Amino acid sequence: MPNPPPGLSQRDFNTALGRIEEVVGREWVFKSDADVALYRDAYSPLWGESEERFASAAVAPISVEEIRAVVRIANEYRLPLYPISTGRNLTYGGSAPVYSGSVVLDLKRMNRILDVNERDKTCLVEPGVSYFDMYRHLRTNNIRLWIDTADPGWGGLIGNALDRGGGYTGIDYRDHFDAHCGMEVVLANGDLVRLGMGASPQAKTWQLFKYGLGPWLDGIFSQSNFGIVTKMGFWLMEEPEAALQVSVTVPKRRDVVPLLDGLHSLMCAHTIPSQTTVASPIMNGSADPELVRLRTSGGTASDADWDRYTAAQGRPFWSSAFIYYGAQKVIAAQWEHTKDRLASIAGVQFRETASYTFPLSDGQAEAVPDKPRLGIPSLNLFSSRNAPGAQPSEGHLDFSPMIPPRGEELIALADTTGKIYGDLGLIPTFVGGLMFHPRTMICFHAVPTYRNAADNQRTRRLFETLVRTCTDRGWPIYRIHAHFQALGMQMFGFNDGALHRLHETLKDAIDPNGVVSPGRYSIWPKHLRGRA
Amino acid sequence: MSTRRIAANVGAASAAIVGAVVTVVGAALAAIPFSPAVAQDAPFPIAAWSRTTAAAEDAGAPAERGAAVFNNWCSACHSRGPLNAPGTTSLQNKYQGALPAALEDRTDLTAEVIELYVRNGIATMPFFRKTEISDADLAALAAYLVE
Numbered sequence: 001m002p003n004p005p006p007g008l009s010q011r012d013f014n015t016a017l018g019r020i021e022e023v024v025g026r027e028w029v030f031k032s033d034a035d036v037a038l039y040r041d042a043y044s045p046l047w048g049e050s051e052e053r054f055a056s057a058a059v060a061p062i063s064v065e066e067i068r069a070v071v072r073i074a075n076e077y078r079l080p081l082y083p084i085s086t087g088r089n090l091t092y093g094g095s096a097p098v099y100s101g102s103v104v105l106d107l108k109r110m111n112r113i114l115d116v117n118e119r120d121k122t123c124l125v126e127p128g129v130s131y132f133d134m135y136r137h138l139r140t141n142n143i144r145l146w147i148d149t150a151d152p153g154w155g156g157l158i159g160n161a162l163d164r165g166g167g168y169t170g171i172d173y174r175d176h177f178d179a180h181c182g183m184e185v186v187l188a189n190g191d192l193v194r195l196g197m198g199a200s201p202q203a204k205t206w207q208l209f210k211y212g213l214g215p216w217l218d219g220i221f222s223q224s225n226f227g228i229v230t231k232m233g234f235w236l237m238e239e240p241e242a243a244l245q246v247s248v249t250v251p252k253r254r255d256v257v258p259l260l261d262g263l264h265s266l267m268c269a270h271t272i273p274s275q276t277t278v279a280s281p282i283m284n285g286s287a288d289p290e291l292v293r294l295r296t297s298g299g300t301a302s303d304a305d306w307d308r309y310t311a312a313q314g315r316p317f318w319s320s321a322f323i324y325y326g327a328q329k330v331i332a333a334q335w336e337h338t339k340d341r342l343a344s345i346a347g348v349q350f351r352e353t354a355s356y357t358f359p360l361s362d363g364q365a366e367a368v369p370d371k372p373r374l375g376i377p378s379l380n381l382f383s384s385r386n387a388p389g390a391q392p393s394e395g396h397l398d399f400s401p402m403i404p405p406r407g408e409e410l411i412a413l414a415d416t417t418g419k420i421y422g423d424l425g426l427i428p429t430f431v432g433g434l435m436f437h438p439r440t441m442i443c444f445h446a447v448p449t450y451r452n453a454a455d456n457q458r459t460r461r462l463f464e465t466l467v468r469t470c471t472d473r474g475w476p477i478y479r480i481h482a483h484f485q486a487l488g489m490q491m492f493g494f495n496d497g498a499l500h501r502l503h504e505t506l507k508d509a510i511d512p513n514g515v516v517s518p519g520r521y522s523i524w525p526k527h528l529r530g531r532a
Numbered sequence: 533m534s535t536r537r538i539a540a541n542v543g544a545a546s547a548a549i550v551g552a553v554v555t556v557v558g559a560a561l562a563a564i565p566f567s568p569a570v571a572q573d574a575p576f577p578i579a580a581w582s583r584t585t586a587a588a589e590d591a592g593a594p595a596e597r598g599a600a601v602f603n604n605w606c607s608a609c610h611s612r613g614p615l616n617a618p619g620t621t622s623l624q625n626k627y628q629g630a631l632p633a634a635l636e637d638r639t640d641l642t643a644e645v646i647e648l649y650v651r652n653g654i655a656t657m658p659f660f661r662k663t664e665i666s667d668a669d670l671a672a673l674a675a676y677l678v679e
Contacts, residue, residue, distance in 0.1 A: 035662060038651065060663045089657060108663035128663075132608070154608075346672060367615060378610040382618035382656055386625060530557035 002031050002056045005080050005101030007527075015057070016077040017103075020059055021070040028109070030058040039087075039104045041096035043395025045244075045449045045463070045483055053482065055082065055095045058104040064186065064230045070105065071228070072190040074515040081105045082517050083228045085127035085159035091398045092163060093482030098519035099528070105228065113137050114231065115207075121145055122181065122207035124233045127158045131377040138310070144239035144359060146375035148173035153377025158232045162222050163481060166276045166436030168373045170325060173237050174436045177222050182206040184231035185221055188511030193227075207233035223479070226510045227515035237375065240325040244335060245354040245373060249316035251347040253282075253306040256318050257407030260441075262342045263320060264405040267438060271334050271341075274373065276322040278410070278441070279432025281315045287427055296422025299415035316349070318432070323373045328357075393448030397459070397484075399466045401475035403433065405441045409475075413443055416473060420465050424458060442478060467491060482520070488523050489522040504529070598676025601669045602636070605660065610635045619657065635677055643674035 004013030021029045030036055031234045039055040046052040059081075061067050074081050082102040087095030097104060111128030116137070123145075125134065131149040134157060138145055148167040161176040173179045182196040196212040197203040210216070220226050250259050256278065266272040283295065294301045294309060310317050324331040339350050356374070365371075371378035403409040414430055421428040429448075433441035447463050450456050464487060467477060471491040480488035489500050503523045507514070514525020561678035592600075598677035602610075612634040632638050650670055653659040665673070 019590065030662065034651070038659055038661040040659075042653055058661075087661060087664075088658075094658070106661065106663050108661065158653060369615065377608075378616065380616060382609065383621065385656055386618060386621045395658075436609075 002033075002036060003097075003101070005056050005103075008077060008101075012077050015081070016073055016079050017057060019073050020070055020103075023073070024061050024066050025057055027190060028060040028062075028139045030060070039095045039097075039106075041090075041094035041482070043090050043094060043397065043449050044096065044399060045459050045481070047394075047449070047451050047453075047456060049453050049456070053098060053100045055097055055104045058106050060106040060109050062109050064184070064192065067105070067107075067186050067228055067230060068190045068192060071186055071188065071515065074103075075189065075513050078513050079103060079515060081228075081515055083127075084106060084522075085162075086156035087153070087159075088130075088155040089159055089163055090154075091396055091481065092213060092479060093183050096482070098482045098485065098517065102518070107228075107230075110230070116141075116143055116145065116236075117207065118143055119238050120208055120330060121238050122233055123157075124182070124207060124231055124237055125157050126231060128156065129153065129158070130156045131160075135375070135377050139362075139365075144294060145236040146173075146239055147234075147236060147377075148176065148179065148370050148375055149377040150176070151372040152379045152381045153372065154379060157234055158229055158502045160233060161234070162229060164222055166275070166442075167375075168323075169271070170237050170273050171438060172235055174235075175274050176453055177219075179235050180210060180218070180232050181210050181235055182231075182233035183218055183221065183229050184508060185227035185229050188513070192230075194231075195221075201377070202530055207235075220506065223521050225520040225523050228516060232395045237325075239358045240327075241357065242328045242331060243323055243325050243356045243358070243374065244331045244352060245321070245323040245356075245370065246335065246338075247351045247353050248338075248342060249281075249351070250318050250345050252303070252310060252406045253317045254303050254407070254412065255345055255347070256410055257277075258345050259318060259320060259342065259348075260405050260407045262345075263435075264439075266338055266341055267435065271337055272322050273325055273334075274323045275435040275436045276320060277432065278318055278320045280317055281319050282310055282313055283414070284431045292422070292427055295414070295418040295428045297415070298419035298422075299412070307396050313389050316347075321353070323368075337472065350486050357455045393455075394451045395449040396446040397463060397481045398479075399445040399447050399463060400472040400477050400479055401443050401445075401466075402440045402478050403443055403475050405439065407531065409512060410441065410443070412473070413470070413475060416469060417445060420462065420469060424462050424465075426462065428460075443475070485520065485521040488529070594672045594675035595679050596676075597669075598672035598674065601665065601673045602676055605665055606635065606673075609657070612636065622655070638677070641674075641677050643671070646670070646674045646677055666677060 004010050008107040017029060017031065024109065036055050036057060039058050041053065044052055059070060061070060071081070078493055079098055080102040082097035083105040084095045085107050087106065087108060095104060107127040110126040111127055111133060112126045113123065113129055113134060114126065131147060131153040134147050146169060148169045148281055150165050150167055161180050162179045166176055167174040182198045184192065184194045184198065186192055195218050196206060197209050198206040199212055221229055230342060250256065260278065263272065263276050267276060290309060294305060324334050342348055365376060368374055368376060371380065401413065410433060418428040418432050430445045433443040435441050445466065449459055463484060467484065467487055470476070476491045477488055492499050507523050508526055509526060514528060518525050518528055593635045608616055611617045611620065613620045627633065633641065635641070647670055650660050650665055
């Protein structure tokens with residue numbers, strides 16, 4: 001038998017697991033060390049250290065009724081559960097619980113695509129449905145709807161949406177939580193609720209109209225621990241007639257100011273429909289000492305210094321990538337207008353990098369180089385690991401500050417974080433930002449993790465410094481690894497942590513025994529506050 | 533330009549278009565290089581994914597079932613490439629041709645080695661839980677890759 005969670009006797013723990021076995025079947029309660037180890041965070045920044053977060057066991061129900069029964073048992077024993085959907089939220093904590101000793105409630109077996117409505121362009125899925133599952137389902141059944149996939153695409157629709165992840169395609173789809181419409185939740189007391197129009201049992205609009213009647217509560221089930229989401233509806237994108245992928249490059253570092261102003265205007269006007277990435281080919285992946293010196297200068301390197309360096313490289317400083325979807329005539333007009341809007345930037349260059357009409361054959365889809373922009377899940381992001389000069393690590397965390405979409409802010413962020421890396425003897429990793437939300441830019445930094453404590457200690461110091469410094473500069477994060485969620489919530493501490501107090505007030509009301517994901521996003525049940 | 537002329541432009545054609553620089557503001561719409569389809573049907577993964585269902589993983593001879601498991605869980609990184617093969621590229625870098633980079637081309641794999649990597653991961657590749665790849669799936673995968 002595994003060790004019980006803190007505060008629970010071995011006898012009660014054994015009894016609780018025994019009763020859970022009666023619900024889900026012995027085969028689906030994992031107790032051996034080898035099986036439970038599969039729930040470790042593969043990219044943990046605490047790998048092998050005493051503070052690494054471990055599950056005590058794992059349980060894999062197959063139905064909503066089994067979940068409800070497990071939750072009721074958990075309440076009897078105050079047994080902490082940690083629900084996961086596909087368990088692939090790697091870089092943000094994976095399938096390991098926030099509170100060591102929790103029993104992981106692994107929902108991967110609940111992988112049914114309950115509905116795809118081609119006319120309404122919606123779907124309803126269970127938590128175990130991955131992006132690959134959904135993509136295959138649509139292709140196999142010749143349904144001309146697209147998903148919007150996270151990148152890498154090994155997660156699932158529900159888990160990624162609940163952690164408020166994003167993707168690449170149209171504005172209604174790439175903010176994955178915003179793209180949901182309707183959910184079903186098992187509450188911490190075992191009750192079952194449907195939100196939005198789903199609360200009206202005969203409603204034909206559960207996946208079409210988000211609000212239903214009364215307070216709109218969906219948001220409290222994202223980045224939280226107030227319930228276990230068992231179904232979610234999503235809006236899907238109708239396959240367009242055509243798509244045109246383009247890039248816009250500008251030669252100098254400071255050119256990002258008019259570039260981002262222009263791109264932002266074009267996105268707000270919906271001329272550019274897709275996520276827009278702005279990255280620097282100059283900063284990308286080089287350990288050239290002169291470049292490292294410039295990047296770690298903390299902003300003391302002048303524009304002239306940067307221009308001299310950039311000119312010698314024969315590459316533009318910034319490259320923006322985005323894609324148009326729709327009728328070809330409309331696309332052509334959108335692209336022309338985009339070029340008109342950005343033409344005043346000296347040295348700007350416009351390229352069409354790929355064009356498509358749909359549907360694609362299997363072979364054509366397979367050969368698409370930049371799959372997520374067409375809603376095709378892919379793991380090709382990991383190719384960056386094989387790039388010349390790459391610095392291999394076992395994994396990484398994503399540090400993901402949000403900035404206004406202004407070039408001055410992007411440059412300031414690069415200077416600020418570059419110096420932090422440099423001060424720790426590291427080469428900066430930041431190469432650019434992307435806009436999967438319409439009015440902000442997320443500036444992902446890959447912070448490497450390892451399977452050794454010494455390197456990970458440096459990683460944790462780096463990560464915490466990045467979080468604190470960037471918050472001070474006005475760039476807090478949008479999402480954060482489980483180990484750093486307490487730190488993250490501290491960064492949202494207006495009025496002495498009033499928001500966090502509200503979260504825990506809700507927790508006390510909705511989950512008084514603290515059985516669902518204690519500690520997730522730093523929301524603790526009363527009996528664990530200040531102790532965990 | 534008719535809709536029919538706008539066709540999928542992938543593979544070799546896209547490389548050519550990447551090189552095309554259009555700086556003429558107000559260029560005629562027809563200048564946009566939507567190109568005719570040139571892609572060859574790729575040998576495998578997406579078509580195979582589309583056929584992969586839970587039922588396929590639950591039935592059939594071990595090697596057949598193992599192929600479904602491979603397509604479902606492994607091929608997005610370990611296809612023969614060159615696309616969809618970051619794992620294959622990584623193994624190419626590791627072995628420098630001393631061993632085939634694509635797992636399906638290896639003749640030296642054993643069930644024990646496959647289990648070691650599936651359950652322990654390596655480098656960026658994470659390990660897989662039994663709700664993802666069950667012990668029976670793993671045995672089938674080994675049957676497919678070892679045969």
